[in-house]
Amino acid sequence: MTMTETNTRDWVALEHQYYQGTFKRMPITLVKGQGVRVWDNNGKEYLDFVAGIAVNVLGHCHPAVVEAVQQQVTQLVHVSNLYYNVRQIELAEQLGLRSNGMRSFFSNSGAEANEGAIKLARKFGRVHRNGAYEVISMERSFHGRTLATTAATGQAAYQATWVPLPDGFKQVPYNDLEAVKQATSEKTVAILVEAVQGEGGIWPASREFMQGLRQWCDEQNLVLICDEVQAGSGRTGKFFSWEHYDIRPDIVTLAKGLAGGIPIGAMLTGERTDLFVPGDHGTTFGGNPIACAAGTATVKTIINDNLLDNATKMGEYWNGKLTQLCATYPHIIDSPRGIGLMRAVHVNNGLASTIVQKALEHGLLLNSTSPDTLRMIPPLVLTQSDLDEAADLLSRAIADVADLPAANA
Ligand SMILES: Cc1ncc(COP(=O)(O)O)c(C=O)c1O
Incomplete structure (x- = not known):
């Protein structure tokens, strides 16, 4: 046209x-x-x-994304997650290399990536914390538009119309470690945080806060989830924005920039929370060969250029x-x-x-x-x-x- x-x-x-x-x-x-x-x-x-x-x-x-998509679209547009998929494995490898060996699960959006993270944290609670399920997230945060991620989003304007929201979410002020500690109970399983709040208006977390969260999670056997949907994929000058804080979360979510404009989401986990087994979670389109080919091209270009x-x-x-x-x-x-x-x-x-x-x-x-x-x-x-x-x-x-x-x- x-x-x-x-x-x-x-x-x-x-x-x-x-x-x-x-x-x-x-x-x-x-x-x-x-x-x-x-x-x-x-x-x-x-x-x-x-x-x-x-x-x-x-x-x-970008020529790298255009070429990756053009090549892939003539080769294999979609296969079910019933089968191994070369492009999916290649992108997971790229993300593993950037995250000291985390393993990936691909979805189609940031909200879906966060849903996966919340489910994985709940599984951790079931296996390792007597069925704890509550997620503490931050005021002024944004985590998506599904019901669970709306419940995790710390902005009343996004929540008001949709009550009752799913149970098991609680918000505390950002950069306030003491508030996180006060809010933690035997029901708590995870802390969900953006190292740089995006939709909230671009607010980087303090070093003390991020390091304090890591330490608190270690002491209390909680899961630290970093939502990198907006701040990840190189935007802050590191591939993951948590790298600025010299910490490593247990679970990381990505989306937005990861495939240079092709829809994708990713939920990465380190060893401690690597608990999903066949049947626990799934998706029809997540990990689609076109999205993953674009993702690999994007990640390699971010690094190589x-x-x-x-x-x-x-x-x-x-x-x-x-x-x-x-x-x-x-x-x-x-x-x-x-x-x-x-x-x-x-x-x-x-x-x-x-x-x-x-x-x-x-x-x-x-x-x-x-x-x-x-x-x-x-x-x-x-x-x-x-x-x-x-x-x-x-x-x-x-x-x-x-x-x-x-x-x-
Ligand atoms: C930090 C963060 N998490 C999650 C989301 C939701 O992503 P999506 O719109 O792809 O579902 C967004 C979207 O703005 C975001 O900024």
């Missing part, structure tokens, strides 16, 4: 007619992507600092740009934060979504996780000149809102 053809129908009206009203969309229809850029159906170009919400770690249509270093260097450069913008517009933005290419700034007039809208008009895709938080999670392949351009576009968007009344006044 050419750009002109995609412009002959009213996609917004058609969506309203045929698609459920689940998403609050930005007013553009995207039809093409290349590297760190996407184009809408009118041919307008955007620098993409949303990247499919941390999915497009290699940018759009030094994208971990690039995420660190570009992240620091971007942080410098954000610091300059905060100094230029102190009444609008402040407190740049984050790690690697997972960054945010505080918006102090509640106008984050207005800045997002203005940035879009200027050709920069951003998103806000709340009225006071602008989030930037661009592809790991981006360059200094992309960041210079993004800083210029963001500066124009902020200038546009400089004289607007505060949203929360």
Whole structure:
């Protein structure tokens, strides 16, 4: 389909007619992507600092992903998990090499990966902790949209409509080790944590907290689960964000960036919790050859093209740009934060979504996780000149809102 053809129908009206009203969309229809850029159906170009919400770690249509998918689609599209599958084993090997030997289970999304982790932790509770089943997770966390992962998500707004939620979940304040200790009981089996909270607004955990959680789990015979769905796959400058803390969790979940844009989820376990036996868990599509071929291509590219270093260097450069913008517009933005290419700034007039809208008009895709938080999670392949351009576009968007009344006044 050419750009002109995609412009002959009213996609917004058609969506309203045929698609459920689940998403609050930005007013553009995207039809093409290349590297760190996407184009809408009118041919307008955007620098993409949303990247499919941390999915497009290699940018759009990276040749390694395109080639892996093209080759695989002509060879074997799908087989059941009743059979061995070369692509699945290759990706599991890559992840094992990155995690000091963890073993993988593949699913199709982050929520599913977390469901698997919760089930595995419950099995640990049944086998090793007198049937303990409760999972302690963090306030402001996000773990998915299934009922169990909604129950694990520490944000009331995501939970309110769906009560009663599954039993066995409890939230405590992030970075508060004492609160975790207080909340632990004989029912507790696991602690579920994002080493860098993503949907909550880009909040890295403190070193004391992550190391304290590891120690507490060891002392109490609990399972430490790290949700790496957003912060994993190289985004923070390490393949797993928990590597920044010199700890190793028992269970790790991945999704989003793992296959460079092809749907996938992964639940990894170390030896201590490697308890699933045939029949305990399963999936029809998880570990699909196309997704896994794309996953292996993505992981190898992240490592071989030094994208971990690039995420660190570009992240620091971007942080410098954000610091300059905060100094230029102190009444609008402040407190740049984050790690690697997972960054945010505080918006102090509640106008984050207005800045997002203005940035879009200027050709920069951003998103806000709340009225006071602008989030930037661009592809790991981006360059200094992309960041210079993004800083210029963001500066124009902020200038546009400089004289607007505060949203929360
Ligand atoms: C940390 C984290 N966990 C889990 C999920 C859920 O992933 P999915 O939307 O693929 O189910 C997300 C999605 O934003 C996430 O950021």
